[in-house]
Amino acid sequence: LTILAFSVHNRSVLTPKAISTVENPEGIKIQWEDGSEQVLSFKTLRLECPCALCKGERTPFDPQVLPMAPRLTEQSIQAQEMFKVGTYAIGFRWGDGHDSGIYTFEYLKDLS
Ligand SMILES: [Zn+2]
Numbered sequence: 001l002t003i004l005a006f007s008v009h010n011r012s013v014l015t016p017k018a019i020s021t022v023e024n025p026e027g028i029k030i031q032w033e034d035g036s037e038q039v040l041s042f043k044t045l046r047l048e049c050p051c052a053l054c055k056g057e058r059t060p061f062d063p064q065v066l067p068m069a070p071r072l073t074e075q076s077i078q079a080q081e082m083f084k085v086g087t088y089a090i091g092f093r094w095g096d097g098h099d100s101g102i103y104t105f106e107y108l109k110d111l112s
Helices: 042-047 105-110
Strands: 016-023 026-032 037-041 079-085 089-094
Touching: 026 042, 037 042, 037 105, 042 079, 042 089, 089 105
Parallel strands: none
Antiparallel strands: 016 026, 026 037, 079 089
16 A cells, blocks of 8 residues: 655645554554544444445435445455545545545545
8 A cells, every 4th residue: 555645735734744564463654734643443434435335325214224335244354455535635446446435634534
């Protein structure tokens, strides 16, 4: 996995200076513009994938049902690739080929 460095044009606390990978737990470390650091495991990131498929579109009739949520395997939580999405988010390609989640910086900051 590559280390992503961000050139900061809009200096906000929600802009990472850099995102690097860490080994224990396997995941990423985000260095935020405000000086704080955040570590997120790949497992957490995969479980919290914000795409419509994973989060499911809960219907008002049966809010418990998430019919489309794919089953996760060991492979599912292996990050194959990390990439930037515009200037506001990052994405991952997972071991099972899933790559439609767009993790905005705001979303990442709220995960812990
Ligand atoms: Zn997803």
